[in-house]
Amino acid sequence: MKLALKIWRQNNASSPGKMVDYTVDNIEPDMSFLEMLDILNDELIVKGEDTVAFDHDCREGICGMCSLFINGEAHGPDRLVTTCQLHMRKFKDGDTIYIEPFRAKAFPVIKDLVVDRSSFDRIQQSGGFISVNTSGNTIDANTIPIPKHDADKAFDAATCIGCGACVATCKNSSAMLFVSAKVSQFSLLPQGKVEAKERVLNMVNQMDAEGFGNCTNTGACEVECPKGISLENIARMNREYLKSSLI
Amino acid sequence: MSNSPILKSSIAKKIAMALSGLFLVTFLSIHFFINLTSVFNEDLFNTLAHFMGNNPLIQFAMQPVLILGVLFHFIMGFVLDFKNRASRPIGYAKYNGAANASWSSRNMIISGIVVLSFLGLHFYDFWIPEMVYKYVEVKPIASERYFHELVAKFNSPIRTSIYCFSFFFLFLHLWHGFNSSFQSVGMNNKYSKTLHKVGYAFAVIVPFGFIFIALFHHFNH
CATH class of the missing domain: 1.10.1060.10 (Alpha-helical ferredoxin)
Known part of the structure; x- marks a missing residue:
């Protein structure tokens, strides 16, 4: 799958952020959403660019660490799963995916998609x-x-x-x-x-x-x-x- | 561990909104019942309207309480909406609210503003002329005048349309608000499902009943 990503980038808590466009290719349907972001980050490292910061830990849906507001929904379009359990089969080739941090006054952004909970x-x-x-x-x-x-x-x-x-x-x-x-x-x-x-x-x-x-x-x-x-x-x-x- | 006064807490405000809403629902039920009689029996409607407009207990005790209830519900609604909006200073670039909640539940402030605007027109049409008639011009009591005043207002297709439009938004407001009030006061037991069905039935019957009454008088008089 080839996907267009619109990701919130913000250097730190005090700097203004903005949505930045990226493209990722060769995404397998069986990959998790976080693995898709890992691939994006690998590509950014190769290019010498700053990687996208996001929270994750167990990647088994039990720790509560991952977040992400994906296409207008917390943890994405699937039900009863965390972002780490969301699979790319939920998306189609050519889709544009909005990826934003959890937003609330009580959850200030630390960097990119990482918020202080x-x-x-x-x-x-x-x-x-x-x-x-x-x-x-x-x-x-x-x-x-x-x-x-x-x-x-x-x-x-x-x-x-x-x-x-x-x-x-x-x-x-x-x-x-x-x-x-x-x-x-x-x-x-x-x-x-x-x-x-x-x-x-x-x-x-x-x-x-x-x-x-x-x-x-x-x-x-x-x-x-x-x-x-x-x-x-x-x-x-x-x-x-x-x-x-x-x- | 310190406890702040109950009235400052978010839950207390939520419960206050629910109770004031339930109070207004009670009034709405009475208003609907009286208006419905205008479709079937002109004399009965006049009798009931005369009683409501001239009984001292209703005029000088219940009416001020009702007005305070309306003011409280709307002011608190705006206060809470303002605070809730401030709780997310930066919004989402993409927010799919329809994926997980109904339009009526997400837009209570919009349906509330429409109902509030309607109340302004309704007061201009009926309440203010009634106050002027009784307490400013001090005209003689005429218990048969209410039906004709009601019918006269629904001659206008524009006014009738505005009333029907507003009643539809009242339906949207009640569709979420009535059942939401039970949740707010902590009611969640074996009777909840039945109560919710009653709530949804009320949200449909009363506003669409008002629409029926408005259209009935528009097309029949």
């Missing part, structure tokens, strides 16, 4: 954990009976890899799907219920402080989420936030 880390640090007593008398969590329904819901929420696709795709740059998944994965389980009130209040406060937009329930985040995190989590977070604020 540490705002998610700070939200996690504000309450996305349980306090564990490590005195030696800790009870094994597996000894506490948990209804399967709750365990399944908690596990579904816990599959969120924190990639930020929800923020990138939301027209308001809202982080509520991410935050609600992190709130839910703990609050559904007995170990997490103890600190549920503080958790939801602090995580929402930190989310607001980071400058994310507000959720308007378009549902775009759920569609684009590579892990299929449900909007049900946002309803649960809203409920818990209201309850924790009033009681």
Whole structure:
């Protein structure tokens, strides 16, 4: 396949960026999208040009490191996959592909397609954990009976890899799907219920402080989420936030 | 760990928008029911309109609350839209919003502005003349006048068209907004699917019912 690429290039956080045109040839349908970018970068190195910076790590769809807004969608046109799992068979010979960084005020661009998603880390640090007593008398969590329904819901929420696709795709740059998944994965389980009130209040406060937009329930985040995190989590977070604020 | 006041939080604003929207939906239901009677029974419509226009509790307690509800919903809508736009200072070169969300959900501000503009015309047509009639010119009570006032307004094909156009945007606004309000207040249980069906039915029946009423009076009087 021969493809025309329009890629956002930006030297650093403070410099202005622009879309730059590239062409790549001999792209195999079985290649992943990141492998296609690897080939582009190899060609740029040969030409002595600056390579395109992009995030990646495990390339197995589980680490949440890769990002990219491809042809107007977070992680590209495929569903329930991260960019590293997106294959070039999803495109046709002669296609023009727009490749942009995840855009949000809370996700500033570091270079080219790499954005700073540490705002998610700070939200996690504000309450996305349980306090564990490590005195030696800790009870094994597996000894506490948990209804399967709750365990399944908690596990579904816990599959969120924190990639930020929800923020990138939301027209308001809202982080509520991410935050609600992190709130839910703990609050559904007995170990997490103890600190549920503080958790939801602090995580929402930190989310607001980071400058994310507000959720308007378009549902775009759920569609684009590579892990299929449900909007049900946002309803649960809203409920818990209201309850924790009033009681 | 410090907690900021609830009213400043994004979720509180979202819930406030939902509750004010649900309040307006309640009013809309009453308004629709009364208007619908104008199609079937002129006297019943006059009786109900007279009651709504002259009952002290409705006039001096409910009406101000309603106006405040409308103002709050629109002002908060604009405030949130402005903040949401500021959350992405640099937009995408290519953004395929239609791939993952409906037009009505992505453009609530547009449908809201159309409905707000319509309200301006609606107030000019009915509410302001009614206030002038009762409280400025202090004319005598005439409980039979409402039906004729209604019919007279729908003589004009231009006004009728504007009303129908606006009701279509009301449909788009309700199609997303009504069900969205349940999600915002955290309602997600075994009744949600049924409630969503009711929400979609309301979003269709009421606006298109208003269109029917407007066209009925335009073509029959």
